Amino acid sequence: MTTSPTPDLPACDAETFRHVVGHLPSGVTVVTTRTPQAAFGMTASSVTSLSLSPPMMLACLNKSSPTSAAVARAGAYAVNVLGQGHEHLAQQFAVRSDRKFAGVEVVDGALGLPLLADALAHIECEVVEEVTGGTHRVFLGRVVGATAARGTPLTYFRGGFGRFEFARDDAVYQRARQQLLERMYGADTVIQLDDLTHQLQVERPAAFYALTRLTADGLVRRDPDRGYVIVPFDTRTSDETFEARCAIELGVIDMVVGRVVPAELAELRSRFEEMAALLVGDRFVDFDRYLDANYAFHEALVSLAHNPALTAAFGRLSIKTVMTRSFGVTPVTSQAFIDAQRQLTEGIEQGAATGARAGVYRYTDLAKRRVREILAQTGGQL
Numbered sequence: 001m002t003t004s005p006t007p008d009l010p011a012c013d014a015e016t017f018r019h020v021v022g023h024l025p026s027g028v029t030v031v032t033t034r035t036p037q038a039a040f041g042m043t044a045s046s047v048t049s050l051s052l053s054p055p056m057m058l059a060c061l062n063k064s065s066p067t068s069a070a071v072a073r074a075g076a077y078a079v080n081v082l083g084q085g086h087e088h089l090a091q092q093f094a095v096r097s098d099r100k101f102a103g104v105e106v107v108d109g110a111l112g113l114p115l116l117a118d119a120l121a122h123i124e125c126e127v128v129e130e131v132t133g134g135t136h137r138v139f140l141g142r143v144v145g146a147t148a149a150r151g152t153p154l155t156y157f158r159g160g161f162g163r164f165e166f167a168r169d170d171a172v173y174q175r176a177r178q179q180l181l182e183r184m185y186g187a188d189t190v191i192q193l194d195d196l197t198h199q200l201q202v203e204r205p206a207a208f209y210a211l212t213r214l215t216a217d218g219l220v221r222r223d224p225d226r227g228y229v230i231v232p233f234d235t236r237t238s239d240e241t242f243e244a245r246c247a248i249e250l251g252v253i254d255m256v257v258g259r260v261v262p263a264e265l266a267e268l269r270s271r272f273e274e275m276a277a278l279l280v281g282d283r284f285v286d287f288d289r290y291l292d293a294n295y296a297f298h299e300a301l302v303s304l305a306h307n308p309a310l311t312a313a314f315g316r317l318s319i320k321t322v323m324t325r326s327f328g329v330t331p332v333t334s335q336a337f338i339d340a341q342r343q344l345t346e347g348i349e350q351g352a353a354t355g356a357r358a359g360v361y362r363y364t365d366l367a368k369r370r371v372r373e374i375l376a377q378t379g380g381q382l
């Protein structure tokens with residue numbers, strides 16, 4: 001049944017719709033087909049399963065696309081589900097070109113359709129119905145063959161590619177990280193994948209995922225001979241990091257105070273408030289969120305200099321790792337950290353370099369002392 005739109009109902013404008021619908025995450029596929037003349041393929045996320053009995057899929061392809069016209073002519077299409085690391089394929093098949101398949105390994109499917117050999121899954125369909133919706137043809141397809149390989153999918157969200165993560169794998173990583181921060185493993189100890197699997201009572205891939213993320217955090221490093229090794233952490237490491245940040249921030253203050261535009265001051269203030277809300281009394285409300293907010297605040301400060309080299313130098317300081325390995329060990333902290341960062345913020349807002357500099361020195365000193373206290377409670381090294 002087709003009905004006409006109700007005339008007096010308001011319509012959502014295309015720009016708003018594009019923005020809002022971008023919040024619906026999807027997988028990424030390449031829809032392929034073959035005519036007697038050539039092979040065709042296009043990146044498509046408007047693809048979904050339709051019915052289980054009988055097995056059916058649907059694909060929504062723009063009428064103006066040559067691939068869409070080719071599917072209509074061929075009466076068949078294959079859905080190639082892309083996996084993590086296939087961004088290049090998604091990009092290659094999203095631009096009109098005669099060389100879509102260049103460098104891409106292809107195998108023939110049961111219907112003679114070109115299948116991307118590396119795809120995570122292949123679903124071959126015979127078109128049983130074609131309907132039109134707005135600018136698109138909607139191809140309803142009867143599934144004639146489907147295969148899947150192991151792996152994780154590529155995802156698409158708000159105009160960018162991302163990766164899929166099982167909530168259960170994240171929970172395993174969080175547990176492993178907590179154990180590491182609580183010194184269940186000594187500095188420089190080797191963690192074997194099998195031991196971690198056994199000790200956490202999880203599947204090997206989940207333990208491997210945890211180790212990979214701990215390596216990215218800088219808590220563990222991959223030694224080519226020994227395997228995964230706990231990175232030692234001591235006051236020298238943290239002093240160096242906090243002093244380097246102090247030097248960068250003092251330099252930024254000297255460069256910018258008195259010249260910061262209102263929009264940037266408002267941004268700095270809002271990042272400060274977001275951070276301050278996550279440290280109440282002398283406790284972190286949620287350490288991980290505080291860590292992100294603290295980083296965002298200091299990054300906003302450094303970026304006031306509009307100097308990409310300086311912002312990059314700040315990014316290389318491993319501030320998050322140092323803070324995780326020290327402050328992240330306990331929810332107990334001090335409101336004095338917020339006071340010092342407020343003094344810094346107010347100094348910049350008021351164009352008072354001396355006040356801002358004093359805030360930076362005070363914050364750095366507090367951080368160095370707090371790491372010493374935590375390390376003293378845990379025997380001098382984590």
Ligand SMILES: Cc1cc2nc3c(=O)[nH]c(=O)nc-3n(C[C@H](O)[C@H](O)[C@H](O)COP(=O)(O)O)c2cc1C
Pocket residue numbers: 028041042043044045046047060061062064065066067068090093094095096097156
């Ligand atoms: C992530 C992503 C998803 C896309 N999804 C669709 C889709 O579902 N339907 C569509 O018609 N175009 C979609 N496109 C756009 C087409 O891939 C693009 O227009 C391509 O050039 C079409 O190929 P062709 O014109 O050579 O046939 C998507 C593009 C990207 C990057």
